[in-house]
Amino acid sequence: MCCSGYLVGIMAIMVAFSASVVDAKPYGWLAAHATFYGDMSGGETMQGACGYGDLHKQGYGLETAALSTALFNDGLTCGACYEIKCYNDPKWCKPGSIRITATNFCPPNWALPSDQGGWCNPPRKHFDLAMPSFLKIAEYRAGIVPVLYTRVPCVKNGGIKFEIKGNPYWMLVLVYNVGGVGNVVDVKIKGSNTNWIQMSRNWGQNWQTGVKLQGQSLSFRVTTQGGKTVQSDNVVPTNWQFGQTFEGKQF
Structure with a gap:
């Protein structure tokens, strides 16, 4: 009898812990930065480093990003999906988040340091977004913003x-x-x-x-x-x- 309250307390903690694990995103939120390319049309459709062709015809649309070396993993990350939100910059951030698919590579710019234009230089984690996607989470004039990102399941129409x-x-x-x-x-x-x-x-x-x-x-x-x-x-x-x-x- 003396220990029943203790056991109940332990069980409650275990239940709460289990619920938090179930609800947690599998990869957690990590820090990176984001810029944009092209215009509101998304710029030219290029084959890119992942080998995809017309992103509209292939179902990716403008919800895509080019990844820096630290995220691209020599192309093995192609096709992965992320949720991204702007954070820690109230002047430029907008509320909400976007979901994108990794479809290209953002190459390093060794002529510039990572804080002066070499946004995709290693070891920096960076997403270069299509302009329409960027403008959903940040103001145009920001140019570059800090973001949080996490891996999420990809939801696609039809089969592989x-x-x-x-x-x-x-x-x-x-x-x-x-x-x-x-x-x-x-x-x-x-x-x-x-x-x-x-x-x-x-x-x-x-x-x-x-x-x-x-x-x-x-x-x-x-x-x-x-x-x-x-x-x-x-x-x-x-x-x-x-x-x-x-x-x-x-x-």
């Missing part, structure tokens, strides 16, 4: 897309529109007459193989950061051609 490029001797597959964690770390391909073939990352989210697969239906296994895998069986028909895009399952 596979754009097939290359030639009969070398296949390059762009993997995009990936939900869940968003950034792909492993891709395997299977022809209707082969076993599973390990693909290697060429650049960004372009994955390659030298195995000849023409005339076969194709299946894919896509694994994202954290180890989740989705398998799309026979999503590419036997009469596929280079330059075509096909849709698989989604996370």
Whole structure:
């Protein structure tokens, strides 16, 4: 009887702790800075360092960002989604937050120090946003603002897309529109007459193989950061051609 109150108290603390863990964002909020590029149209649509093409047609729109070296991770972060909010600058910050997908690389400017224009120089964590996204969290005249960011799940319409490029001797597959964690770390391909073939990352989210697969239906296994895998069986028909895009399952 003497210890019942103590046990109840411990149980209450454990319940509260468990609730806080469940409610917490998996990556927490971290500090960075943000700038913008282009105009309200978002500037020119460029392929960029992730290999994506027309960001509007591919479903990314203007909710995108180029990441500094410290965040880009040599392209392995391509496709990851972030929530970003301006903070600690009441003169320039606006309330609220935005969600973006990492689609490009913001290269260092070694001619300038990191506090005088070299915003993307290592080890600085930086997001270069499309102007419409930047203006949702900060005033135009600010130019650069401090932000907090956290990884969030990617919500995409439809399934994972596979754009097939290359030639009969070398296949390059762009993997995009990936939900869940968003950034792909492993891709395997299977022809209707082969076993599973390990693909290697060429650049960004372009994955390659030298195995000849023409005339076969194709299946894919896509694994994202954290180890989740989705398998799309026979999503590419036997009469596929280079330059075509096909849709698989989604996370």
